Amino acid sequence: MSTTTSPAAQIATHxxxxxxxxxxxxxxAFTQGLVYFNGFLYESTGLNGQSSIRKVELATGKVMQSKTLPQQYFGEGLTMWQDTLIQLTWQSGTGFVYDLETFDLENDFNYVTEGWGLTNDGNRIIMSDGTANIYFIDPVTLQQMSQVEVKDGTTPVVRLNELEYIEGKIYANVWQTDRIAIIDPVSGRVEGWIDLTGLLTPAQASGINVDVLNGIAYDAAEKRLFVTGKFWPLIFEIQLVAR
Known part of the structure; x- marks a missing residue:
């Protein structure tokens, strides 16, 4: 006789x-979405009247290229799909598709939830809306295909924000915390937590209006993980340490 552990009973690593x-x-930069590609970061910034997409040189932080959104839009999550950038907005129910090289607007699309985080797994666009739900979107039609609820054990994990797909898992900022959830995209189970408490020191934060941790990017070729926050003066490359 053998027994198996139910997914709800499995304990997340830390x-x-x-x-x-x-x-x-x-x-x-009120960082909402972050993507790494070929030595550059592509970033979506928020706040009405300040929202943009931008291409940033990683080593220097120099903004190489940018496009400002119209005043009525609050920029949110960002992902790169083939030769385009796809960006969400917060409460407008509208997303935008831009040419990766020129930032010219190619298309727009609609969704019924709020727009928070965005990433992709090579086959599907993956979206969060501030709840415990993760949505999977067809990259051609930009229509929702399915969804999964994210849980740590039996507890739904709400306020899922910026997303990054890393080696088969979804990494998600949890808004207003210093934690990133590592999520199984099939079951929605939180398999691990990353505690980034103290990443930005008081000295680094002094004298500026820093906001919450937000922004995850991954260099798959070099296996480098980057994180930052809204109005932060630094982007950090980190390695995970088991606790």
Whole structure:
């Protein structure tokens, strides 16, 4: 006779971090979405009247290219799909598709929830809306295909925000916390937690209006993990440390 452990009873692993490198980050950027590609970060910033998409040189933090959204839109999550960038907005129910090279607007699309985080797994666009739900979207039609509820044990994990798909798992900022959830995209189970408490020191935060941790990007070729926050002066490259 054998027994198996139900997914709800499986305990999530816990990690802290080691800082590998830090890079300059624009202190005026209210970071909502972050993507790494070919030595650059592509970033979506929020707030009405300040929302944008931008191409940023990782090493220097220099903004190489940017496009400002119209005043009525509050920029949110961002992902790269083939030769485009796809961006959500918060409460407008509207997303935008841009040419990766020129930032020219190619298309827009609609959704019925709020727009928070965005990533993709190579086959589907993956979206969060501030609840415990993760939505899977067809990259061609940009229509919802399915969804899964994220739980830690039996407890729904709400306020899921910025997303990054890393080696088969969804990493998600949990808004207003210093934690990132590592999520199984099939079951929605939280398999691990990353505690980033103290990542930005009081000295680094002094004198500026820093906001919450938000922003995850991954360099798959070099296996580098980058994190930052809204109005943060730095982007950190980190390695996970089991706790």
């Amino acid at each position: 990690h802290t971090y080691r800082i590998v490198n830090s890079y300059p980050h624009d202190r005026t």
